[in-house]
Amino acid sequence: xxxxxxxxxxxxxxxxxxxxxxxxxxGVAMPMKYMYGMPEATKVIGMVHGIFFIFYxxxxxxxxxxxxxxxxxxxLSFIAAFLPCGTxxxxxxxxxxxxxx
Numbered sequence: 001x002x003x004x005x006x007x008x009x010x011x012x013x014x015x016x017x018x019x020x021x022x023x024x025x026x027g028v029a030m031p032m033k034y035m036y037g038m039p040e041a042t043k044v045i046g047m048v049h050g051i052f053f054i055f056y057x058x059x060x061x062x063x064x065x066x067x068x069x070x071x072x073x074x075x076l077s078f079i080a081a082f083l084p085c086g087t088x089x090x091x092x093x094x095x096x097x098x099x100x101x
Contacts, residue, residue: 003099006099007059007062007063007066007067008063008066008067008095008098008099009099010059010062011056011059011060011062011063011077011095012091012095012096012099014052014055014056014059015056015080015081015087015088015090015091015095016087016088016091017052018049018052018053018055018056018081018087019085019086019087019088021045021048021049021052022049022081022084022087023084023085024045024049025042025045025046025049026084028041028045029041029042029044029045029046030042053081056081056087057078057081060074060077060078061074063098067098073094076090076094077090077094077095
């Protein structure tokens with residue numbers, strides 16, 4: 001099954017990209033900015049992370065509509081984007097159940 005053809009597939013892929021960019025922002029860019037005086041890293045990685053976050057939210061509401069998610073599942077999926085590794089956990093605990101695997 002091609003993940004990009006389904007709304008849940010797009011959410012899962014974007015969730016991984018959002019999660020990776022968040023970890024890069026926290027674990028690489030922020031130390032480079034504050035320990036080595038290199039703020040450029042946070043600008044670049046922060047912008048990429050912001051774009052992935054926006055797409056994550058868009059796809060989250062697309063999945064909510066397609067799969068008739070309630071407020072609890074939607075809210076937990078949204079909160080996951082604010083926690084380090086949260087989107088990875090959401091993928092295992094929530095998204096996989098809807099992807100047909």
